[in-house]
Amino acid sequence: MSSSHTETALVDVTMPQMGVSVAEGTVVEWKRQVGEEIAADDTICEISTDKIDTEVPAPVSGTVAEILVDVGTTVTVGTVLARIGVAGAGAAPAPRPAPEAETAGEVEPVPKPAVAAANGNGARSPRGRFSPVVLRIAAQHDVDLDQVTGTGRGGRVRKQDVLAHVEQRDAGPEPPLHIESPYRPDTVPTGAGLSRMRRQIGEHMKRSLDTAATCTTWMEADVTRVERARRELGLTALPLVARATIEALREFPALNATLDGDAYAQHPDVNLGIAVSLGDDGLIVPVIQRAQELSPEGLGARIKDLARRARAKQLTPDDVRGGTFTITNPGQFGSIMATPVINQPQVAILDLEAVVKRPVVVTDADGNDSIAIRSMTILGLSWDHRALDGVLAAQFLAALKRRLECHGE
8 A cells, every 4th residue: 555645855045155255144034934934036034244234035935944043143155044845746846046057148047936016106016026124115215116126036126225226316426436446545443453354355365365376467558548438438447447358358268267276267258356345344346247248338337336235235145256357446546556466266356556647658650759648557467377377467468458558449
């Protein structure tokens, strides 16, 4: 005689990876308790790190079977936070594709049921169900959720998105500052201890120096044409330099790569990291995925958006993972040369220094020399000698210099 019963598979909910220098996070609140049902992609808990406050989505639909980490507990990346029971025939459900794979278009995302829910104005949202927290915040601040850009999976609106919308709406236009630089004056009082974030940044930078065979190559570039173009476009120099950098990386793909142990890999997409200051809290490197698809104007908009959300602690895990090359831009404070530390496991980082007008010798098409006032900068490239050599580094910088000096031709 055979008996029939329904077996339950347990699916882990883990502490997500949120950037190379973020090693741990703290559980702030559980949105579901043991025995409660939850739908895939609904928030099961909220976590906080030194850089990001974020919601952890359920990987599958089911019933919360176990909660393994108490509120207020700090755990490392990859720690199992909870388990969700999924009723079935004894086989565990297929795991959701990793964010990197979905971003690169290598794996088709798992289809999600279309769920409509009322927003704060009684309208139905085509982007999926709004959480009670989102609805409450929207009602408190008189926000039309249809006007809010969602950063969750599938464009889902999260509480951070609503708060960012309110902040931007109430603050008005942002000042035209060089907000992309990771450097700010040190305002820590004399004798004060290092913050937790500063300690983590220091550990990450020291680990990079201990790991990579770091060398730095500098090259001077005439960016007079870039300065003219960026004024016409209403941009800083960074988006135009970023666009030229992407083109140089496509010419020299060995620099658009990662080296993790002995595993060296070149990447087809340029996932461009831009170092962003968090003021006294340190810095973070959000990533522009598939940056090769963006114009200078598009890059400028993405840099500004990521910088704003980074300072408001509204970045998502997907915003800080998967970088293949990084640009840092300390030049707004007048520095003319620096040695940036490589953002592991990448193999190179570009340093954009101050743009300074000064007299230089220029040669015309007939070979005649003259002195002219030009806008000049120094480009610094720190690179890993385990993966690259000095000739390739110089060739890359020369290709970037050529693009900047011939901009618009």
